[in-house]
Amino acid sequence: MCTLKKVLFTVTLFVSCQFLFGQEKYMANWESLSQYKCPEWFRDAKFGIYTHWGVYSVPETASDWYGHNMYSKKHPNYDSHKQTYGDQKQFGYKDLVPLFKAPKFDADEWADLFVEAGARFAGPAGEHADGFSMWDSKVNTWNSVDKGPKRDIVSELEKAIRKRGLKYVVSLHHSWLWGWFPTWDESTDCAAIENASLYGEKLPKTAWSTKETKGYYKVNPMPSASFEHVWLEKVKEVVDGYSPDLLWFDNRIQILSEEVRQEMMAYAYNAAAKKEQEFVLTFKRPDFPLGTGTVDLERNRMPKIYPEPWLTDTSISKQKWIWHKDLKCYPTNNLIDDLVDIVSKNGNLLLNVAPHPNGAIPEDQKQRLREMGKWLKINGEAIYESRPWLIYGEGPTETKTGHLADMKFDGFGDEDIRFTTRDGQLYAIALGWPESGILPIKSLSSTTYNGKIEKIELIGSQSKIAFKQTLDALEIQLPEIKPCKHAFVFKIQSK
Structure with missing residues (x-):
């Protein structure tokens, strides 16, 4: 114990001395x-x-890209801005600030x-x-x-x-x-030198472009x-x-x-x-x-x-x-x-x-x-203070991957289950409530789970939870009354 205290004291002293003598802990590499x-x-x-x-x-009808889109003639915000506020040269993005x-x-x-x-x-x-x-x-x-x-x-x-x-x-x-604003475009207020502090310095047209109705960027120059x-x-x-x-x-x-x-x-x-x-x-x-x-x-x-x-x-x-x-x-x-x-x-x-x-x-x-x-x-x-289990879960629903993929994801079903652990305690979280009244968890069958399940609690419920562990799955008998409206947490106690 004394050795450990000495080590901790030495580390603390080293870090303190670094700051005392102006030596930073992190270098810019x-x-x-x-x-x-x-x-x-x-x-x-x-x-x-x-x-x-x-x-x-x-504007209340647009998106966080409004400042970009209102200057793109191919985007609906261009015309809607003109109709609501006036021409982009007379009423630009800067004029929304006082509003x-x-x-x-x-x-x-x-x-x-x-x-x-x-x-x-x-x-x-x-x-x-x-x-x-x-x-x-x-x-x-x-x-x-x-x-x-x-x-x-x-x-x-x-x-x-x-x-x-x-x-x-x-x-x-x-x-x-x-390149967010078209500072090269003289038909807008973005090109005016007096507005440069908001819109940025004047860039060539190649720094800002549009494709169909969505903005994208050619970063040129850097x-x-x-x-x-x-x-x-x-x-x-x-x-x-x-x-x-x-x-x-x-x-x-x-x-x-x-x-x-x-x-x-x-x-x-x-x-x-x-x-x-x-x-x-x-x-x-x-x-x-x-x-x-x-x-x-x-x-x-x-x-x-x-x-x-x-x-x-x-x-x-x-x-x-x-x-x-x-x-x-x-x-x-x-x-x-x-x-x-x-x-x-x-x-x-x-x-x-x-x-x-x-x-x-x-x-x-x-x-x-x-x-x-x-x-x-x-x-x-x-959820809080939890850590992952050996596997994240089971069920037929596969989440999509890639940037913005969740915009094409419609959600989970009754057969999807997720696992978490906290202080050695295993939780199985059912993302649905099967109409059959039986929740099967294949990952906790007697052939796949290395442990004997002794007790199961449904968090928020006072009902005694019946179950049986078969060769194919842990089968949980659902009570008549749900403890909440959404995902259902089962506390799995085993040897």
Whole structure:
């Protein structure tokens, strides 16, 4: 024991001396950055919430790509913008900023809802692709304190969320700003020099293009040194000013130079280390090398158990990330099933919520979040602090893989089952309630499961659960009354 204490004291002294004499723990190279270790709080948390809400929310009929799409003549937003606001040269994206006033935004109300939903980490989109910072930025005059709502959204949410014991998240999408607006097009307000601080520097036409009705990008030329400098300074402002526990990055960061990407990660990791903060940085492949941060998948999931913790970001709506008049939300059952599936594969779910432009979270979204929270209150022991079992599950439904694959996924069926463990306890989570009244679990048959099952509990139910273990499956007799409306958790006790 004394030897162990000496080792721990030596390590602590070494780290302290590094900071005392100005030596950083992380250097700006991939080998040093691969020291990153995902903290236990993230492994335990499983469920988080973030929001897509900003200037792009104002039109109410579009998407978070509105700033790009409204200038593309092949996109419906081009004509709808003209009809609603006027010609793009007279009324551009910058003119939507004064309309983003957020009179009903209440950070405490949002945070209370996130807690009620059962989230363990939460936060806003700090800056999307449109170049509008939702904090008191010193390098960007187009920010929520100087313009629009005249409030520091990132700060207000940081205080409210931390006050309730949740970890704080900020998402950053601002690498997309390079070429987001058609600064070469003299028929729009984007080409005017006086608007360059929002729209960016003037680029050749080849830097911005469209295909059918969807925007895509030819990154030519690559970002300038001045763009990279401002991009990095924005990250530093968020890290220094708000100390997020999780810093989330959208894709397309690979357009930035390797040196800038390395400098950003080293800065964020060292800042967290100096505060003794257990910090998570997530990224989408291939923006950073594996092992230098935590992998995030957009509307997508791992097909099986992944050895390291990972994250899925998806939205409460199948179609959109932001609120609009015709927004349709996923049924609560789908959201809970997705959470269970992701957790069984060693992942976390980051669920996007789409507030109204005025800052209120609509009732249909509140309802789904509260229903998720109600389910987690009953069944959370199989989710929070859980770890994967030997296999993630069984059943006929195969989840699709690939970027945005979940948009083509219709959900799970009655035969799909997922497994988790916690402190040595095995949980089988049925994603349906078979009409036959018998739930067969093939993975726990007497021929496949190396253990004798002694007792089964259905979490939330007072009924005694009958079962038999056959050569083909563990057959569970379902009680007459369901303990909840959605996924059903069976606690399997065995020798």
